[in-house]
Amino acid sequence: MKRRTFLLALSTTLIVAFSSAQTPEPPSILVSRQLAETEGLAEGDVVRLALDAAGAGARPFRIAGVYEPTPDPMRLGTVPREVRMHLPDLLALTSDDDAPTGAEHVARINIALADPANARAFARSVNGRAPGVFARRAAATGSASTFVVLERFHLAIAVVTIVAATVFLLALTIMLVDERRETVGVLRLIGLPAPRILLQVLLEGLLIASAGALFGLALAWVSEGLINRFFQWRYNTALIFVQVTPRVAALCVAIAVPLGASATLAASWALMRRGALRLARR
Amino acid sequence: MNVLGFAWRSLVRQPARSTLGILGVAAVGALLFDMLLLSQGLLLSMRGLLDRMGFDVRVVSSDQFPGPGPDLDDAQTLAAQIAGLPSVRSVVTIRSESADLQRAGGESVRVTFLGVGGSTVRPWTVVSGRDIAADRxxxxxxxxxxxxxxxxxxxxxxxxxCFPEDTAPPQQTFRIAGIAEFLFDAPDTLGAATTADDLALACAQEAGKADFVAVVSAGDPEAAAAAISAQHPDLRAMTNEQAVGQLQQRGFTYFRQISTVLSTVTVSFALLLITVLLTVSVNQRLGEVAALRAIGFSQRRVVLDVLCESVLIVGIGGGLSLPLGWLLAQWLDGILKRMPNIPVQLHFFVFEPNALAVHALLLGATAILAAVYPMRIVARLPIAATLRNETVS
Incomplete structure (x- = not known):
């Protein structure tokens, strides 16, 4: 019988040992992908888990599968080396042998309500009826949750970036329009009215902005995979760092195209107010 | 007229494009400044909070800090042993448990209940009333x-x-001595504190357990931590510096990474746009540059003019970006501090002189690199052909 024992840096200090023991059939557990990779565990392996580093009271468990832990941005940088087991198995592993049946405790119970809006009232009711139990609404999913706050932060960064880009865009379009001053003057001299020229400029702006927006989206799609792969490798996580969704793409186009066209139009506006002869330098 | 004055006049002659260029650099520079503040902000802020608590060294049972490591047993004896070390000035044991507090006739609220033992140093500041002085x-x-x-x-x-199986803990009456401010309180944290003995009384057990022991060194935290580690090799004594190092490894990486990514994107963005601005500007003035060369301006002089224009745009924009970035940092800090369980006094954007130096360095490099291509155009400009083309057109 081949047997080897090694220590795992689990939060509860578990001892794990491979074993080929077949009888009786040990209870099943799941191990996190990261733990399975670092310790070379696979589905079907039998491991022994104990509460102390010396391995006292170790019990065998069969690995039923490997799971990907729910990615958590707040735990970025820590590799989740975790094991999940059925609650009765955990209680059997952690309870004292002389503890009477039914005296085991659990840290918390998660409850899904038929109507989540009643969470506060439900918690108050439980607190009133069960002394020693503290019920509270699950972690905020509204305006204060981590993801919502991070989304706001990214939005704020995006706003600043757009402002900076707009200013630069205006500067560029002013220069580009200025470069075409003589052309515009000649067009005015041969009879084209200012609104007609402005329309042409607007259409040009729209075309350029659309091409720029599409190029930007293509760049984002290409970099999305690269960024995700790099950071998923860097942090050993399944967390998706960048995701170009249709909504995000549509939002980008909806901002970029009107902004580009407006900048061109705004830069051309001052030019149209000058006399045709002055524009043509005649 | 010197090169800088000439470049200044070139900018003033085209106020709209110069102003927009400077404003663009100011906006990008502000974002860059903020990202530099963010890269180390949390760590600096955490370090500041740890220092403000007044303790140099923390003694814990495991490497997990902060974290739910095992309790320290017989903490009072441990504290007395540590206090006897010559490199240690004073020692405090700190334990936290959950507790329900209730006024007569009122609803109970669940608080984090701190028990502090040892010296009279307290990890809180009394803002009204007085500090705890008597029992209970x-x-x-x-x-x-x-x-x-x-x-x-x-x-x-x-x-x-105080115990997981505590379904019906004993009830004790305490008197509120004062209202205090705890450094690590989040906006919605309910907190209370008393002495270690009174917390043990509330737990109906002997005083002895502690989450960690906080130590004020005699002046050299490293020496104190080493002495404690030598005295108790089974425990982990870490200075504030080491504690922050642990936090840096285990958490906070997200903001450091996002700061690096955004700083890179920001600098690239600025470089690209200033290059385009200068290149288009130079292309529009090729005839003028050729004329200057024809009347005796050297190649080096016209190249320096372009470089100085870049330096002026980036320099003025960079200068404006500092106050703008500071205001922006306050706004972004306010957004991020809405995350749950973030202490009120913790900040994501913290100023440090090093950030200012890196900001100046990056913008300086951007100004030079952005001017390289337009400088090349000016340097290689064929004078006669350009003047002829200008005359014909």
């Missing part, structure tokens, strides 16, 4: 006082949950 006294934070509708002098019933 406690201090509350402002949020807990508001939730309980309690004030200094009021009595509260305390039920402390």
């Amino acid at each position: 006294e406690l201090v509350l934070n402002a949020y807990a006082a508001e939730e309980l509708d309690a004030a200094p002098g009021d009595a509260v019933l305390v039920k402390a949950f």
Whole structure:
């Protein structure tokens, strides 16, 4: 019988040992992908888990599968080396042998309500009826949750970036329009009215902005995979760092195209107010 | 006229494009400045909070800090042994448990109940009332006082949950001595604190357990930590510096990474746009540059003119970006601090002189690199052909 024992840096200090023991059939557990990779565990392996580093009271468990832990941005940088087991198995592993049946405790119970809006009232009711139990609404999913706050932060960064880009865009379009001053003057001299020229400029702006927006989206799609792969490798996580969704793409186009066209139009506006002869330098 | 003055006049002659260029650099520079503040902000802020607590060294049972490591048993004896070391000035044991507090006739609220033993150094600041002085006294934070509708002098019933199987803990009456501010309180944290002995009383057990032991060194934290480690090799003594190092490894990486990515993107963005601005500007003035060369301006001089224009745009924009970035940092800090369980006094954007130096360095490099291509155009400009083309057109 081949047997080897090694220590795992689990939060509860578990001892794990491979074993080929077949009888009786040990209870099943799941191990996190990261733990399975670092310790070379696979589905079907039998491991022994104990509460102390010396391995006292170790019990065998069969690995039923490997799971990907729910990615958590707040735990970025820590590799989740975790094991999940059925609650009765955990209680059997952690309870004292002389503890009477039914005296085991659990840290918390998660409850899904038929109507989540009643969470506060439900918690108050439980607190009133069960002394020693503290019920509270699950972690905020509204305006204060981590993801919502991070989304706001990214939005704020995006706003600043757009402002900076707009200013630069205006500067560029002013220069580009200025470069075409003589052309515009000649067009005015041969009879084209200012609104007609402005329309042409607007259409040009729209075309350029659309091409720029599409190029930007293509760049984002290409970099999305690269960024995700790099950071998923860097942090050993399944967390998706960048995701170009249709909504995000549509939002980008909806901002970029009107902004580009407006900048061109705004830069051309001052030019149209000058006399045709002055524009043509005649 | 010197090169800088000439470049200044070139910019002033085209006020719209120059102003927009400078404003663009200011906006990008502000974002860059903020990202530099963010890269180390949390760590600096955490370090500041740890220092402000007044302790140099923390003694814990495992490498997990902060974290739910095992309790320290017989902490009072441990504290006495550590206090006897010559490199140690004073020692405090700190333990936290959950407790229900209730005023007579009122609703109970669940608080984090701190028990502090050892010296008279307290990890809180009393803002009204007084500090705990007698038995069965406690201090509350402002949020807990508001939730309980309690004030200094009021009595509260305390039920402390010190064991997982504690379904019906004993009830003790405490008196509120004052309202205190705890450095690591989040806006919605309900907190209370008393002595280690009184917390043990509320737990109906002997005083002895502690989450960690906080130490004030005699002046050299490293020496104190080493002495404690030598005295108790089974424990982990870490200085504030080491604790922050642990936090840097285990958490906070997200903001450091995002700061690096955004700094890179920002600098690239600025470089690209300033290059385009200068290139288009130079292309529009090729005839003018050729004329200057024809009347005797050297190649080096016209190249320097372009470089100085770049330096002026980036320099003025960069200068404006600092106050703008500071205002922006306050706004972004306010957004990020809405995350749950973030201490009120912790900040994501913290100023340090190093950030200013890196900001100046990056913008300086951007100004030079952005000018390289337009400088090349000016340097290689064929004078006669350009003048002829200009005349013909």
